[in-house]
Amino acid sequence: MLITPLPGTLDGAVDRLALCELHSDVPFDDDGTASITLHCVLSGKVRAVVDGLPPHSLPKGCAMLLPAGKALRLVAERGRGAAARRTPVRVLIGNVSVTASVALGLGDTLRQPMLHDLHAAPGAEALLAALEVELERPGTGTVLVASALMKLFLVHAARKLAQGETHSDPRVAKVVSAVLTDPGSPHSIASLAELIGMSRATFxxxxxxxxxxxxxxxxxxxxxxxxxELLRSTDLPVKSVAARIGYLNRSHFSRAFRRAHGMDPSQFRSAQAGEPAPRIVEDVEAP
Incomplete structure (x- = not known):
């Protein structure tokens, strides 16, 4: 049996997911974020205006990849008839993580909004239908379905954008792939530079x-x-999650995670599952 490692898992590729339900008289405005954002129309139809340019009409199943720093306004487009007026206009919004942006080469090439249709991504239509059902009664698996849908859109949009090129610099791409494939390895500047045959300074x-x-x-x-991603999708103890990503000390891991995500790992896991956040006692180093 031959098992070939895939170049990067894209764990946490799209995070900070938010569901926006639009009403005809209340637009959604965003002055632009520091990261690339992905907007997926789950139901209804949306008019998107980016930096005051002519609007894009986004029907159900259309995703828009928006470069960092672009101002955006989303407005619900209501059709005629009672059925159209009753249909909720929902948009799933997420931030594309820095690791995913670098791995897919988006930061090098995404300059204008990019539209992508679900029909170009096999399996996306089924995920969209599953997510619609989930949203009627959100539960523990809802975030996982939403995350899977956004990842699928992101990968296919990036392939279309790059036209087969994973990154503008293949040497950097090799390093990015190595880190994303096994982030818990003891990576160092020296080991990564050696991987692509460069001096430390040049690398x-x-x-x-x-x-x-x-x-x-x-x-x-x-x-x-x-x-x-491990906290979101597994039941591994926090100490085991820390060890998998290269932290031997749980308290060091908790502090780093809190700085990155704004909450303790246990609180993060509870928030993702829609549970009350546990009371956290500050980690204390063993003497």
Whole structure:
């Protein structure tokens, strides 16, 4: 049996998911975020205006990938008839993580809004239908279905955008792939530079030019994104999650996770499951 590792799991590719239900007289306005955002129309029809340019009409099943810093207004478009007026206009919105943006080369190539239809992504239509059912009675699995749908859109949109190229710099792409495939490995600037046959200084310069990040900042972000995905989708104890991403000390992991995600790992897991947040006692180092 031959098992070939895939180049990056895209764990946590789209995070901070939010469901926006639009009403005809109340638009959704966003002045632009520091990250690429993905907007997927789950039901109804939406008019999207980006930076005051002519509007795009987005029907159900259409996704829009929006570059960082672009101002956006979403307005519900209501059809005629009672049935059209009763149909909720829902848009699922998520931030594309830095690791996913770098891995897919989006930061290099995405300059204008990109529209993508679900029919171009096999399986997306079934996920969309499943998510519609989930939204009527949200539960523990709702976030997982929503996340799967957004990941699928993101990957296909990135393939279309890049036309088969995974990254503008193949050497940087090789490093990104190695980190995302196994974020818990003891990566260092020296080991990553050796992977692509560069000196430390040359590697840092190439990596920062391609990604805008220091290599070890990228490794830390990839580890904590992967940790969030493990907390969201598994029942592994927090200590085991920490060990999988390369943290031997749980309290060090908890502090790093809190800085990255705004809450303790246990609180994060409860929030993702829609449960009351546990009371957290601050971790204390063993003497």
């Amino acid at each position: 840092i310069r190439h990596f920062m030019r391609a990604t805008g990040m220091n290599p070890m900042q990228f490794v830390a972000k990839a580890r904590l994104d992967h940790a969030a």
